[in-house]
Amino acid sequence: MEPKRQVRIALWITPRSLSTAFLKCMSTFEKAQLFQEPFFTAEMFGPERTMIIPQFDSILGNLPDVKNYTFEHVKNTLEMEYPGKDLVFTKDGAKSIYGRFECIPQGYQHVFLIRKPSKVHVSVDKLMDIAKGVGVEKDNFFSKNVKFLQGSPHRNVLELLEHVQDVLGQKPVVIDADDLTISPGKILKKFCEIVGLKYSESMLKWKPGPDPRWQRAESVQSMFACMTDAHDNSYSSTGFTLRTPGTETGTPLSELSDGVRKLVEDSTPYYEKLAAMKIKIEE
Structure with missing residues (x-):
């Protein structure tokens, strides 16, 4: 009998797109090696970091683990052998590796998790309000981010x-987060079929709280602790929150601030191109 093939998946995301819930979904696989945003750690906290947020300096000084978080270090870690694992899964922001495509790990199938711009930018705006609690100003956060175009x-x-x-010559796999709130079973079944995983309804339910198997730097954990509301819903979840097809929970454009509305309008053409490639519920 041939040995079971190890599946390696890199999930690239827009922020606030149910990605932590997706990570918890992948955590239902017993023999899994799981990484939570290692390139984000390099971008925010490592020696090559492209975002210099002075308010995080006091955190960085007490976290020796981030000294090793170069982009090449993350690539090498993801490419290591993980014997005994059926699945190696990492999720990260597409923005975090932007401009460093030479560090994309080899041997992975690449999947893209997207969400409507209105939901993404409204949620990020609320997150930035939370960040004010640790002294991070919203305008500085974006102006200091050279990858925010x-x-x-x-x-x-x-x-x-x-x-x-x-x-790389791979056919893109795109998932819209909103579809995971309408028909997660259909979307995940098709996803598993494409990437070579065995689908099970057990993927739809999980235990609350972070999985202790998640590989993440203490720096990320410390930042999340400063912004406790950022992942509360995902961490406490036990499955994807379902909604009825045709119901819309997004904020109308007319009710958005000028700044957020401009971000939504700028992102929409890119979202529409991505959405045209997504896994369809009706397929």
């Missing part, structure tokens, strides 16, 4: 997808 974060996802498709 007109159309980000959906632009970052699309350009990474095009690299995976055109340079």
Whole structure:
């Protein structure tokens, strides 16, 4: 009998797209090696970090683990052998690896998790309000982020997808987070079929709280502790929150602030190109 093939998946995301819930879904696989945003750690906290947030300096000084978090270190870690594991799974922001595509780990199938720009930007805006509690000003957060371009974060996802498709020669796999709240079973079954995992209804239910198997730097844990509301819903969840098809929970454009509305409008063309490639519920 041939040995079981190990499946390796890199999930590239827009922020606030149910990605932590997706990570918990992948945690239902017993023999899994799981990584939570290692490139984000390199981007925010490592020696090559591209975002310099002075308010985090006091955190960094007490976290020796981030000294090793170069982009090459993350790549090498993800490419290591993990014997005895049926699944190696990492999830990360597409923006975090933007401009460092040479560090995309080899041997992975690349999957892209997206969400409507109105939901992404409204949620990020609320998150930035939470960040004020640790002294991070919203304007500084964006102005100091050299990877935040007109159309980000959906632009970052699309350009990474095009690299995976055109340079690496992989057919893109795209999932819309909203579809996971309508028919998670159908979407995940198709996803598993594409990437070579065995689908089970046990993927739809999980235990509350972070999984102790998640590999994540203490720096990330410390930041999340400062912004406790950021992942409360995902950490306490036991499954995808379902909604009825046709019901919409997003904020109308007319009710958004000028700044958020501009971000939504800039991101929408990139989202529409991505959404045209997504796994369809009706397929």
